[in-house]
Amino acid sequence: MTGTTEPVLLHTRGRTARITLNRPQVLNALNHEMVRRIDAALTGWEHDPDVEAVVVTGAGERGLCAGGDIRAVHDDARDGDGAASAAFWRDEYHLNARIARYPKPYVAVMDGIVMGGGVGVSAHGSVRIVTERSRIAMPETGxxxxxxxxxxxxxARAPGGTGTLLGLTGAHIGAGDALFCGLADHYVPSAALPALLDDLAGMPVPDALARHTRPAPPGELAGRRHWIDTCCAADSVEEILRRLYAHADPDAKEAADTLLAKSPTALKVTLAALRRARRLATLEQVLDQEYRVSCAALALPDLVEGVRAQVVDKDRAPRWSPATLAEVTEADVERFFTPLGGRELGLAGPGTGPHTTG
Known part of the structure; x- marks a missing residue:
């Protein structure tokens, strides 16, 4: 094992290779160096016959990973030309696609907080474990x-309108809801994780899981489908809000109040991205789309302002521009999806555009 100051710890034990995200002081937030190290390690282990599975965990007590290093993105967008952030996302999204296609079991221990980029290094894996401590979210609109x-x-592939609600509100979900939404596969009590990791080193992954997997505590989303599906089926954020406020369930009104605090531009682009993602056949095509959207966001004020308000100054009072949904036009949204020419991510290969799956 490398020294404890390394941002990623790598070692092998028995049948398994282990990746430990090791920046606990910032809840293991991913930076470019970490992405490169993980990718290089996966390359080596892919061709190592002694490695039968890869296990990913986070250092510290709080969680696997709180996401990408958004303060660095903020500084690059505010003071630079965005090139460093675009380069980081390019390698990060390639890594996400690689994890999804990795030829050996990729076991992600999603204990504690797992947000944004932390979801990217876990939820695309072939074996995704949650615990009673898991708090999973995609909070980007905030x-x-x-x-x-x-x-x-x-x-986009979560049941009914649940994925739309989670993407727009950035709500945190626990283990039961993560399993329901297809973001995880197995529930293991956090107290059993050390024994599970020991067993993974000594036996095949299915056998180790069989020893420790338990029924998950019930989630909340399945019981709220009566309003989630109806409200989130709308094709505009304004109509989703109208339906939420009109619904009798107080949880619907609470979701609407949450939406009103988010970036109007981010909400509209997120809804468009989710709807388009449903029509794309592969993860690679969606990542290509997300790269266009992310690069476009660098050039507009809300990303810098949002990180300032939530992370830098922590006043929790972002001043969005435009400030209202009505001011965000269809053209404003469409420019996020404009092809990048020679700067495309290109994961789906040349000549592959949106593909309707029916």
């Missing part, structure tokens, strides 16, 4: 950004 790292791919 910082003037849009769910990325393949998040719109995952959310």
């Amino acid at each position: 910082i003037g950004f849009v769910p990325d790292i393949g998040g719109t791919h995952l959310l």
